[in-house]
Amino acid sequence: MRLPLPRGGKESLGGTGGLERGGPRIAAPLRSPTVMRRNPFGVDICCRKGSRSPLQELYNPTQLELSNTAVLHQMRRDQVTDTCRANSAMSRKRRVLTPNDLKHLVVDEDHELIYCYVPKVACTNWKRLMMVLTGRGKYSDPMEIPANEAHVSANLKTLNQYSIPEINHRLKSYMKFLFVREPFERLVSAYRNKFTQKYNTSFHKRYGTKIIKRQRKNATQEALRKGDDVKFEEFVAYLIDPHTQREEPFNEHWQTVYSLCHPCHIHYDLVGKYETLEEDSNYVLQLAGVGSYLKFPTYAKSTRTTDEMTTEFFQNISSEHQTQLYEVYKLDFLMFNYSVPSYLKLE
Numbered sequence: 001m002r003l004p005l006p007r008g009g010k011e012s013l014g015g016t017g018g019l020e021r022g023g024p025r026i027a028a029p030l031r032s033p034t035v036m037r038r039n040p041f042g043v044d045i046c047c048r049k050g051s052r053s054p055l056q057e058l059y060n061p062t063q064l065e066l067s068n069t070a071v072l073h074q075m076r077r078d079q080v081t082d083t084c085r086a087n088s089a090m091s092r093k094r095r096v097l098t099p100n101d102l103k104h105l106v107v108d109e110d111h112e113l114i115y116c117y118v119p120k121v122a123c124t125n126w127k128r129l130m131m132v133l134t135g136r137g138k139y140s141d142p143m144e145i146p147a148n149e150a151h152v153s154a155n156l157k158t159l160n161q162y163s164i165p166e167i168n169h170r171l172k173s174y175m176k177f178l179f180v181r182e183p184f185e186r187l188v189s190a191y192r193n194k195f196t197q198k199y200n201t202s203f204h205k206r207y208g209t210k211i212i213k214r215q216r217k218n219a220t221q222e223a224l225r226k227g228d229d230v231k232f233e234e235f236v237a238y239l240i241d242p243h244t245q246r247e248e249p250f251n252e253h254w255q256t257v258y259s260l261c262h263p264c265h266i267h268y269d270l271v272g273k274y275e276t277l278e279e280d281s282n283y284v285l286q287l288a289g290v291g292s293y294l295k296f297p298t299y300a301k302s303t304r305t306t307d308e309m310t311t312e313f314f315q316n317i318s319s320e321h322q323t324q325l326y327e328v329y330k331l332d333f334l335m336f337n338y339s340v341p342s343y344l345k346l347e
Contacts, residue, residue, distance in 0.1 A: 053112050054175035054287040058269055069283050076271040076337070083335035084264035090331065097265060104252070104260050105159035107170060108133045111288040114159060114170060116178040116261035119253045120189045121274050124150050125297050126179065126281070131155055132294065143297050171266065177284055178261050180336045181274035183329040188232075188313045189305035190253040195230045204228040207251065211238045232313050233321075240324040258331045271336065311343040319345040 127150040128142035208227025272280035281296035
Protein backbone atom coordinates (compact mmCIF):
# COMPACT_ATOMS: atom_id res chain seq x y z
CA MET A 1 0.00 0.00 0.00
CA ARG A 2 1.42 3.39 -0.98
CA LEU A 3 0.50 6.67 0.63
CA PRO A 4 1.38 10.13 -0.64
CA LEU A 5 5.04 10.82 -0.07
CA PRO A 6 6.09 13.53 2.41
CA ARG A 7 6.31 16.98 0.94
CA GLY A 8 9.92 17.74 1.73
CA GLY A 9 9.98 21.26 0.34
CA LYS A 10 7.24 22.58 2.54
CA GLU A 11 9.24 22.44 5.74
CA SER A 12 12.72 23.10 4.35
CA LEU A 13 14.39 26.08 5.92
CA GLY A 14 16.33 28.54 3.85
CA GLY A 15 19.86 29.51 4.83
CA THR A 16 22.25 32.09 3.51
CA GLY A 17 22.33 30.31 0.17
CA GLY A 18 18.73 31.19 -0.64
CA LEU A 19 15.23 29.88 0.04
CA GLU A 20 13.62 26.74 -1.26
CA ARG A 21 10.32 27.55 -2.86
CA GLY A 22 7.39 27.11 -0.50
CA GLY A 23 9.50 26.77 2.64
CA PRO A 24 9.49 29.07 5.66
CA ARG A 25 12.56 31.12 6.31
CA ILE A 26 14.84 30.83 9.27
CA ALA A 27 17.24 33.48 10.47
CA ALA A 28 20.78 32.38 9.61
CA PRO A 29 23.34 31.98 12.40
CA LEU A 30 26.35 34.26 12.40
CA ARG A 31 28.84 31.42 12.00
CA SER A 32 29.30 29.71 8.63
CA PRO A 33 27.02 26.66 8.54
CA THR A 34 28.55 23.28 7.84
CA VAL A 35 26.77 20.33 6.29
CA MET A 36 26.90 16.99 8.00
CA ARG A 37 27.57 14.49 5.23
CA ARG A 38 25.89 11.16 5.81
CA ASN A 39 23.56 8.79 4.01
CA PRO A 40 20.06 10.11 4.82
CA PHE A 41 18.81 6.59 5.46
CA GLY A 42 21.98 5.13 6.96
CA VAL A 43 22.36 4.35 10.68
CA ASP A 44 24.54 2.12 12.77
CA ILE A 45 23.28 -1.45 12.55
CA CYS A 46 23.20 -1.62 16.35
CA CYS A 47 20.71 1.15 16.63
CA ARG A 48 17.88 0.28 14.27
CA LYS A 49 16.80 -3.09 12.95
CA GLY A 50 16.38 -3.32 9.21
CA SER A 51 17.43 -0.94 6.49
CA ARG A 52 14.16 0.98 6.05
CA SER A 53 13.79 4.34 7.73
CA PRO A 54 10.67 5.26 9.76
CA LEU A 55 9.71 7.65 6.95
CA GLN A 56 9.85 4.87 4.35
CA GLU A 57 7.88 2.50 6.57
CA LEU A 58 5.21 5.13 7.24
CA TYR A 59 4.55 6.10 3.62
CA ASN A 60 5.11 2.66 2.09
CA PRO A 61 4.30 0.14 4.83
CA THR A 62 5.38 -3.47 4.44
CA GLN A 63 3.09 -4.89 7.14
CA LEU A 64 -0.72 -5.02 6.89
CA GLU A 65 -1.07 -3.90 10.51
CA LEU A 66 0.97 -0.78 9.79
CA SER A 67 -0.93 -0.19 6.53
CA ASN A 68 -4.30 0.03 8.31
CA THR A 69 -2.96 2.47 10.88
CA ALA A 70 -1.26 4.51 8.15
CA VAL A 71 -4.67 5.42 6.68
CA LEU A 72 -5.77 6.97 10.00
CA HIS A 73 -2.61 9.04 10.19
CA GLN A 74 -3.01 10.17 6.59
CA MET A 75 -6.44 11.54 7.57
CA ARG A 76 -4.91 13.37 10.53
CA ARG A 77 -2.22 14.89 8.28
CA ASP A 78 -4.88 15.99 5.81
CA GLN A 79 -6.88 17.62 8.61
CA VAL A 80 -3.86 19.71 9.63
CA THR A 81 -3.11 20.68 6.02
CA ASP A 82 -6.72 21.63 5.28
CA THR A 83 -6.99 23.70 8.46
CA CYS A 84 -3.77 25.56 7.73
CA ARG A 85 -4.99 26.32 4.21
CA ALA A 86 -8.46 27.43 5.35
CA ASN A 87 -7.03 29.67 8.07
CA SER A 88 -3.95 30.80 6.21
CA ALA A 89 -4.15 34.42 7.34
CA MET A 90 -4.21 33.40 10.99
CA SER A 91 -2.03 30.28 10.92
CA ARG A 92 0.79 31.64 8.77
CA LYS A 93 1.06 35.10 10.25
CA ARG A 94 4.71 34.45 11.04
CA ARG A 95 6.58 33.66 7.85
CA VAL A 96 10.01 33.59 9.45
CA LEU A 97 11.07 30.82 11.82
CA THR A 98 14.03 31.44 14.10
CA PRO A 99 16.20 28.84 15.83
CA ASN A 100 14.22 29.57 18.98
CA ASP A 101 11.11 28.24 17.21
CA LEU A 102 12.79 24.84 16.87
CA LYS A 103 13.71 24.33 20.52
CA HIS A 104 10.80 21.91 21.12
CA LEU A 105 11.89 19.57 18.32
CA VAL A 106 13.94 16.74 19.81
CA VAL A 107 16.22 14.89 17.37
CA ASP A 108 17.10 11.18 17.38
CA GLU A 109 19.95 10.70 14.89
CA ASP A 110 20.13 6.91 15.16
CA HIS A 111 16.48 6.23 14.34
CA GLU A 112 15.89 9.33 12.19
CA LEU A 113 13.10 10.78 14.31
CA ILE A 114 12.13 14.34 15.23
CA TYR A 115 9.67 14.70 18.11
CA CYS A 116 8.01 18.02 18.96
CA TYR A 117 7.15 17.86 22.63
CA VAL A 118 4.00 19.53 23.95
CA PRO A 119 3.81 19.92 27.75
CA LYS A 120 0.83 18.18 29.39
CA VAL A 121 0.63 15.64 26.55
CA ALA A 122 2.71 12.80 28.02
CA CYS A 123 5.89 14.68 27.15
CA THR A 124 7.77 13.42 30.23
CA ASN A 125 7.38 9.80 29.15
CA TRP A 126 8.15 10.63 25.54
CA LYS A 127 11.30 12.47 26.58
CA ARG A 128 12.24 9.38 28.60
CA LEU A 129 11.72 7.27 25.48
CA MET A 130 13.86 9.63 23.43
CA MET A 131 16.62 9.34 26.04
CA VAL A 132 16.48 5.54 25.66
CA LEU A 133 16.52 5.82 21.86
CA THR A 134 19.42 8.28 21.78
CA GLY A 135 21.34 6.94 24.77
CA ARG A 136 23.14 4.19 22.82
CA GLY A 137 22.69 1.66 25.59
CA LYS A 138 22.99 4.06 28.52
CA TYR A 139 19.28 3.60 29.33
CA SER A 140 17.05 0.59 28.73
CA ASP A 141 13.96 1.17 30.90
CA PRO A 142 12.37 4.61 30.38
CA MET A 143 10.64 4.48 33.76
CA GLU A 144 13.99 4.19 35.55
CA ILE A 145 14.78 7.72 34.35
CA PRO A 146 13.62 10.26 36.98
CA ALA A 147 11.05 12.74 35.65
CA ASN A 148 13.27 15.74 36.43
CA GLU A 149 16.13 14.12 34.46
CA ALA A 150 13.90 13.89 31.39
CA HIS A 151 13.46 17.67 31.45
CA VAL A 152 17.17 18.53 31.66
CA SER A 153 17.80 20.15 28.29
CA ALA A 154 21.35 18.78 28.02
CA ASN A 155 20.01 15.20 27.99
CA LEU A 156 18.36 15.61 24.57
CA LYS A 157 19.46 17.36 21.39
CA THR A 158 17.03 19.77 19.78
CA LEU A 159 16.83 20.92 16.17
CA ASN A 160 17.83 24.51 16.97
CA GLN A 161 21.34 23.24 17.84
CA TYR A 162 22.10 22.37 14.18
CA SER A 163 23.26 24.50 11.27
CA ILE A 164 20.70 25.47 8.62
CA PRO A 165 21.83 22.82 6.05
CA GLU A 166 21.72 20.18 8.82
CA ILE A 167 18.23 21.34 9.81
CA ASN A 168 17.06 21.12 6.19
CA HIS A 169 18.46 17.62 5.82
CA ARG A 170 16.74 16.36 8.95
CA LEU A 171 13.40 17.97 8.15
CA LYS A 172 13.42 16.23 4.78
CA SER A 173 14.79 12.84 5.80
CA TYR A 174 13.58 12.18 9.35
CA MET A 175 10.07 11.22 10.48
CA LYS A 176 8.56 14.17 12.34
CA PHE A 177 5.84 13.56 14.93
CA LEU A 178 4.02 15.22 17.79
CA PHE A 179 1.30 14.36 20.30
CA VAL A 180 -1.76 16.53 20.91
CA ARG A 181 -4.63 16.64 23.40
CA GLU A 182 -8.09 18.20 23.64
CA PRO A 183 -7.05 21.84 24.17
CA PHE A 184 -9.17 22.71 27.21
CA GLU A 185 -8.42 19.41 28.93
CA ARG A 186 -4.74 20.18 28.44
CA LEU A 187 -5.30 23.71 29.78
CA VAL A 188 -7.05 22.48 32.94
CA SER A 189 -4.27 19.91 33.41
CA ALA A 190 -1.69 22.71 33.23
CA TYR A 191 -3.65 24.84 35.70
CA ARG A 192 -4.04 21.97 38.18
CA ASN A 193 -0.37 21.07 37.99
CA LYS A 194 1.13 24.55 38.08
CA PHE A 195 -1.25 26.48 40.33
CA THR A 196 -2.84 24.00 42.76
CA GLN A 197 0.29 22.04 43.75
CA LYS A 198 2.11 23.61 46.69
CA TYR A 199 5.54 22.50 45.44
CA ASN A 200 5.32 24.63 42.26
CA THR A 201 6.53 27.76 44.02
CA SER A 202 8.47 28.96 40.96
CA PHE A 203 5.24 29.14 38.95
CA HIS A 204 3.43 30.81 41.85
CA LYS A 205 6.12 33.50 42.03
CA ARG A 206 6.58 33.89 38.27
CA TYR A 207 2.94 33.81 37.15
CA GLY A 208 0.65 33.53 40.18
CA THR A 209 1.65 36.87 41.69
CA LYS A 210 1.21 38.57 38.32
CA ILE A 211 -2.22 37.00 37.70
CA ILE A 212 -3.52 37.91 41.16
CA LYS A 213 -2.22 41.46 40.92
CA ARG A 214 -3.90 41.95 37.55
CA GLN A 215 -7.14 40.03 38.04
CA ARG A 216 -8.06 40.10 41.75
CA LYS A 217 -9.64 43.12 43.36
CA ASN A 218 -8.68 43.75 46.97
CA ALA A 219 -6.04 41.02 46.96
CA THR A 220 -4.31 40.46 50.30
CA GLN A 221 -0.62 41.23 50.69
CA GLU A 222 0.03 37.53 51.32
CA ALA A 223 -1.69 36.53 48.06
CA LEU A 224 0.27 39.18 46.14
CA ARG A 225 3.50 37.94 47.69
CA LYS A 226 2.98 34.17 47.37
CA GLY A 227 0.74 33.84 44.30
CA ASP A 228 -0.19 30.33 45.37
CA ASP A 229 -4.01 30.49 45.32
CA VAL A 230 -4.83 31.50 41.72
CA LYS A 231 -8.44 30.67 40.83
CA PHE A 232 -9.17 29.07 37.45
CA GLU A 233 -11.39 32.04 36.53
CA GLU A 234 -8.42 34.37 37.17
CA PHE A 235 -6.17 32.16 35.07
CA VAL A 236 -8.64 32.31 32.16
CA ALA A 237 -8.97 36.08 32.48
CA TYR A 238 -5.17 36.35 32.37
CA LEU A 239 -4.99 34.23 29.19
CA ILE A 240 -7.58 36.26 27.27
CA ASP A 241 -6.25 39.62 28.44
CA PRO A 242 -4.72 41.33 25.34
CA HIS A 243 -2.05 42.82 27.61
CA THR A 244 -0.80 39.31 28.45
CA GLN A 245 -0.23 38.36 24.83
CA ARG A 246 1.46 41.68 24.05
CA GLU A 247 3.71 41.38 27.09
CA GLU A 248 5.35 38.01 26.32
CA PRO A 249 4.59 34.63 24.70
CA PHE A 250 2.52 32.18 26.72
CA ASN A 251 4.40 29.74 28.91
CA GLU A 252 4.89 26.43 27.08
CA HIS A 253 2.48 24.62 29.43
CA TRP A 254 -0.47 26.63 28.10
CA GLN A 255 0.91 27.79 24.77
CA THR A 256 -1.04 26.57 21.73
CA VAL A 257 0.34 23.55 19.86
CA TYR A 258 0.45 25.49 16.59
CA SER A 259 2.72 28.07 18.27
CA LEU A 260 4.96 25.46 19.90
CA CYS A 261 5.40 23.08 16.97
CA HIS A 262 4.49 25.24 13.94
CA PRO A 263 2.46 22.57 12.07
CA CYS A 264 1.52 25.07 9.36
CA HIS A 265 5.20 25.57 8.53
CA ILE A 266 6.63 22.15 9.39
CA HIS A 267 4.99 19.12 7.82
CA TYR A 268 4.48 16.51 10.56
CA ASP A 269 4.37 12.96 9.28
CA LEU A 270 2.51 11.63 12.28
CA VAL A 271 0.08 13.24 14.71
CA GLY A 272 -0.44 11.16 17.84
CA LYS A 273 -3.30 11.83 20.24
CA TYR A 274 -3.45 11.70 24.02
CA GLU A 275 -6.77 9.90 23.72
CA THR A 276 -5.04 7.01 21.90
CA LEU A 277 -1.66 7.54 23.54
CA GLU A 278 -0.34 4.00 23.94
CA GLU A 279 -1.55 2.83 20.54
CA ASP A 280 -0.09 5.83 18.69
CA SER A 281 3.16 5.81 20.69
CA ASN A 282 3.78 2.13 20.04
CA TYR A 283 3.06 2.74 16.34
CA VAL A 284 5.89 5.30 16.27
CA LEU A 285 8.20 2.79 17.97
CA GLN A 286 7.21 0.12 15.44
CA LEU A 287 8.02 2.45 12.55
CA ALA A 288 11.38 3.17 14.17
CA GLY A 289 12.13 -0.55 14.24
CA VAL A 290 12.31 -0.81 18.04
CA GLY A 291 8.74 -1.92 18.79
CA SER A 292 9.76 -5.49 19.57
CA TYR A 293 11.73 -4.47 22.67
CA LEU A 294 10.57 -0.95 23.57
CA LYS A 295 7.01 -0.02 24.54
CA PHE A 296 5.40 3.18 25.69
CA PRO A 297 5.30 3.17 29.52
CA THR A 298 1.87 2.49 31.01
CA TYR A 299 1.09 4.31 34.22
CA ALA A 300 -1.74 4.87 36.69
CA LYS A 301 -4.14 7.55 35.50
CA SER A 302 -5.88 8.22 38.82
CA THR A 303 -4.84 11.88 38.90
CA ARG A 304 -5.31 12.50 35.18
CA THR A 305 -7.43 15.46 34.11
CA THR A 306 -10.59 14.10 32.48
CA ASP A 307 -13.35 15.57 30.35
CA GLU A 308 -15.71 15.50 33.35
CA MET A 309 -13.18 17.39 35.45
CA THR A 310 -12.67 19.95 32.68
CA THR A 311 -16.46 20.46 32.48
CA GLU A 312 -16.53 21.31 36.19
CA PHE A 313 -13.74 23.86 35.88
CA PHE A 314 -15.61 25.69 33.13
CA GLN A 315 -18.88 25.95 35.07
CA ASN A 316 -17.88 29.28 36.61
CA ILE A 317 -16.45 30.81 33.43
CA SER A 318 -18.77 33.36 31.81
CA SER A 319 -19.94 32.72 28.25
CA GLU A 320 -18.05 35.85 27.16
CA HIS A 321 -14.78 34.55 28.58
CA GLN A 322 -15.44 31.05 27.21
CA THR A 323 -15.87 32.53 23.74
CA GLN A 324 -12.68 34.57 24.01
CA LEU A 325 -10.73 31.60 25.30
CA TYR A 326 -12.01 29.37 22.50
CA GLU A 327 -10.75 31.93 19.97
CA VAL A 328 -7.26 31.70 21.51
CA TYR A 329 -7.18 27.90 21.09
CA LYS A 330 -9.43 27.66 18.02
CA LEU A 331 -6.72 26.53 15.60
CA ASP A 332 -5.72 23.67 17.90
CA PHE A 333 -9.35 22.53 18.05
CA LEU A 334 -9.71 22.68 14.27
CA MET A 335 -6.43 21.27 13.01
CA PHE A 336 -6.44 18.30 15.37
CA ASN A 337 -10.14 17.57 14.83
CA TYR A 338 -11.50 18.28 18.32
CA SER A 339 -15.13 19.33 18.38
CA VAL A 340 -16.37 22.32 20.38
CA PRO A 341 -16.96 20.99 23.93
CA SER A 342 -20.63 20.48 24.75
CA TYR A 343 -20.25 22.32 28.08
CA LEU A 344 -19.24 25.58 26.39
CA LYS A 345 -21.76 28.42 26.17
CA LEU A 346 -20.30 30.36 23.26
CA GLU A 347 -21.69 33.77 22.39
